[in-house]
Amino acid sequence: MVDDKTHDRILEVENLSVEFSTYGGDVKAVRGVSFGVNRGETLAIVGESGCGKSVTVQSIMGIIPMPPGRITGGSARLNGMELLGLSAKESNKFRGVQIGMIFQDPMTSLNPTMTIGDQIAETLRVHRNKSYKEASALAVELLEKTHIPEAEKRAKQYPFEFSGGMLQRAMIAQSLACNPSVLIADEPTTALDVTIQAQILELMSELQRTENMSIILITHDLAVVAKMADEVAVMYAGQIVESGAVDDIFYHSSHPYTLGLKKAMPRNTGERKQKLMPIIGSPPDLFSPPTGCGYFARCPYAMKICETRQPENFPIVQDDDHHAMCWLQHEDAPVTKELHQNHASIDHAG
Amino acid sequence: MLAYTLKRLLAGVITVWFIATATFIAMHQVPGDPLMNDKAVSAEIRKNLEQKYGLDKPVVEQYFIFLGNMLEGDFGISFTQQNRRVNDIIRDHFPVSATLGILAVFFAASGGILWGALTAIYRNRTPDIVIMFLVILGISVPSFVFAALGQLLLVNINSLLGQSVIPVAGWGTISHMLMPSLVLGLGTMALLTRLMRSSMLEIVNEDYIKTARAKGLSPMRIFFRHQLRNAILPVITVLGPQIAAITTGGFVVELVFAIPGLGRYFVQAVQQLDYTVIMGTTVFYGAFLVLMVIIVDVLYGFVDPRVRLQ
Numbered sequence: 001m002v003d004d005k006t007h008d009r010i011l012e013v014e015n016l017s018v019e020f021s022t023y024g025g026d027v028k029a030v031r032g033v034s035f036g037v038n039r040g041e042t043l044a045i046v047g048e049s050g051c052g053k054s055v056t057v058q059s060i061m062g063i064i065p066m067p068p069g070r071i072t073g074g075s076a077r078l079n080g081m082e083l084l085g086l087s088a089k090e091s092n093k094f095r096g097v098q099i100g101m102i103f104q105d106p107m108t109s110l111n112p113t114m115t116i117g118d119q120i121a122e123t124l125r126v127h128r129n130k131s132y133k134e135a136s137a138l139a140v141e142l143l144e145k146t147h148i149p150e151a152e153k154r155a156k157q158y159p160f161e162f163s164g165g166m167l168q169r170a171m172i173a174q175s176l177a178c179n180p181s182v183l184i185a186d187e188p189t190t191a192l193d194v195t196i197q198a199q200i201l202e203l204m205s206e207l208q209r210t211e212n213m214s215i216i217l218i219t220h221d222l223a224v225v226a227k228m229a230d231e232v233a234v235m236y237a238g239q240i241v242e243s244g245a246v247d248d249i250f251y252h253s254s255h256p257y258t259l260g261l262k263k264a265m266p267r268n269t270g271e272r273k274q275k276l277m278p279i280i281g282s283p284p285d286l287f288s289p290p291t292g293c294g295y296f297a298r299c300p301y302a303m304k305i306c307e308t309r310q311p312e313n314f315p316i317v318q319d320d321d322h323h324a325m326c327w328l329q330h331e332d333a334p335v336t337k338e339l340h341q342n343h344a345s346i347d348h349a350g
Numbered sequence: 351m352l353a354y355t356l357k358r359l360l361a362g363v364i365t366v367w368f369i370a371t372a373t374f375i376a377m378h379q380v381p382g383d384p385l386m387n388d389k390a391v392s393a394e395i396r397k398n399l400e401q402k403y404g405l406d407k408p409v410v411e412q413y414f415i416f417l418g419n420m421l422e423g424d425f426g427i428s429f430t431q432q433n434r435r436v437n438d439i440i441r442d443h444f445p446v447s448a449t450l451g452i453l454a455v456f457f458a459a460s461g462g463i464l465w466g467a468l469t470a471i472y473r474n475r476t477p478d479i480v481i482m483f484l485v486i487l488g489i490s491v492p493s494f495v496f497a498a499l500g501q502l503l504l505v506n507i508n509s510l511l512g513q514s515v516i517p518v519a520g521w522g523t524i525s526h527m528l529m530p531s532l533v534l535g536l537g538t539m540a541l542l543t544r545l546m547r548s549s550m551l552e553i554v555n556e557d558y559i560k561t562a563r564a565k566g567l568s569p570m571r572i573f574f575r576h577q578l579r580n581a582i583l584p585v586i587t588v589l590g591p592q593i594a595a596i597t598t599g600g601f602v603v604e605l606v607f608a609i610p611g612l613g614r615y616f617v618q619a620v621q622q623l624d625y626t627v628i629m630g631t632t633v634f635y636g637a638f639l640v641l642m643v644i645i646v647d648v649l650y651g652f653v654d655p656r657v658r659l660q
Contacts, residue, residue: 061564103560112654113580158655158656
């Protein structure tokens with residue numbers, strides 16, 4: 001993590017709330033999410049399935065289906081420009097231009113009836129007014145930039161002729177076409193096998209350096225977070241429950257959920273009989289979110305207040321810009337065994 | 351692609367042979383024969399006739415004679431229409447049926463794709479509900495009802511205008527063709543509308559549409575460049591059999607509109623057990639259907655690159 005304190009925020013999201021109308025009622029998928037992304041840095045958003053990670057970024061991009069989706073509040077500013085509530089026409093001035101996006105499954109994320117080259121060129125033709133020929137040549141260059149061999153030949157091929165890893169490279173090439181300042185990667189490696197995962201992540205880091213872009217990386221793989229992220233936001237039940245620099249999140253885990261995620265991750269310690277500790281139970285029903293803390297029912301440290309009152313977003317005093325939405329960070333809270341707490345004198349590293 | 355086409359053609363030939371054989375066997379299982387029609391003929395005349403048409407030979411031999419003639423492209427002479435060759439019947443009347451059919455398919459395909467796309471865009475709103483109601487009508491109401499209603503409409507239009515602008519029946523000019531082909535294509539149009547609608551709705555939720563939106567493409571561009579082409583694939587698949595079904599199944603409409611198409615002969619021949627005409631029209635229609643399916647399969651390869659290279 002870069003330690004200069006001048007926070008050069010490129011994207012600032014404040015209090016974002018998103019709901020979906022369904023037959024069963026309104027699902028409050030995102031409940032007041034705030035985060036920022038610094039220029040040239042990577043923010044990782046982690047959390048289990050259904051916690052609102054994807055909805056958050058797709059709302060910023062304006063690509064959630066509306067209806068049934070509905071942004072009920074908040075703002076998202078890119079270089080000071082408000083992105084939420086723009087018309088489709090205005091949105092298309094930043095989508096694919098200033099913010100690029102890649103998705104979880106590269107196999108289904110490209111149009112099966114268009115060549116790879118044409119799909120990349122399409123972005124350039126629409127946003128940069130390039131001729132078909134110019135755009136096609138640039139598409140080949142972009143494919144080369146993502147280390148696709150024989151790019152010229154590959155550009156004329158269709159998605160079904162590519163492997164999964166190659167397709168994700170093509171997706172990255174496509175999202176980079178207009179030199180975006182932010183790349184949103186929604187679980188970019190989940191559908192790929194482990195060796196390819198590493199290659200894709202390496203490619204993303206490399207391009208981040210050369211293109212000086214910021215990355216929002218959505219994942220539920222903490223190993224990926226440790227490798228890629230500068231900052232981390234841990235999401236649970238539509239809220240960010242802990243956020244801060246990557247080292248603070250890992251070594252000063254201040255929310256029981258973060259701790260639970262860490263324990264559920266396999267470790268390469270050499271011990272043979274290592275048991276994974278799953279987080280017991282399931283997330284709360286977001287049709288009627290709990291009045292108190294969303295993690296209350298599953299939290300080993302749950303207190304009386306947690307059931308009835310939404311915890312405040314406490315700053316962790318020892319760290320810089322590290323917050324946790326948990327009553328255990330209150331000065332009157334009891335001291336726990338493993339959790340990093342504001343008022344506890346001992347530091348439970350690891 | 352060439353090897354693929356040739357392979358399909360070979361399979362097609364085998365299919366046509368199978369159709370011919372099955373029809374031949376089935377036809378001879380029906381009690382009676384072409385000579386038993388209206389008037390009772392004396393045994394002597396009957397014997398002469400049997401000799402003339404080769405009906406006195408064993409059925410197996412008749413079958414091989416038929417196959418040999420078919421390979422030379424000769425279907426023989428009709429039993430019921432004196433001295434008229436089956437080839438001539440097909441040559442005279444199939445172009446009429448084909449013209450009617452092609453026009454009907456054109457209406458059905460363009461209408462089906464248009465209405466289907468429209469209902470998908472206006473999903474669960476008024477245009478969707480209205481069109482889908484009409485689609486149910488189109489599928490469930492038989493074509494002779496539409497044919498009669500179509501004629502009634504033309505009569506009203508003509509009497510309103512005081513002169514015969516669009517002829518109510520008959521054949522010859524484009525204006526003769528419009529109403530019957532529309533009526534003939536209506537059922538298929540309804541079918542394709544439903545297919546297109548579900549196909550479009552499926553594709554709206556595809557990941558690559560999300561990608562297209564994230565690329566900042568306009569809704570129009572996404573619709574035409576990304577949705578339509580992929581949504582049309584299943585429509586093209588059913589188009590082949592539908593073309594054949596429309597072209598061969600038009601005899602009801604041909605009857606109502608007094609169109610001299612092949613359909614009438616096809617049906618009459620079965621009633622009269624006119625062996626040569628039955629074989630001729632069935633094999634011809636069978637070959638036509640097989641050919642249409644092959645053409646559509648090859649065409650499919652042009653729209654979907656995944657098919658092309660396999």
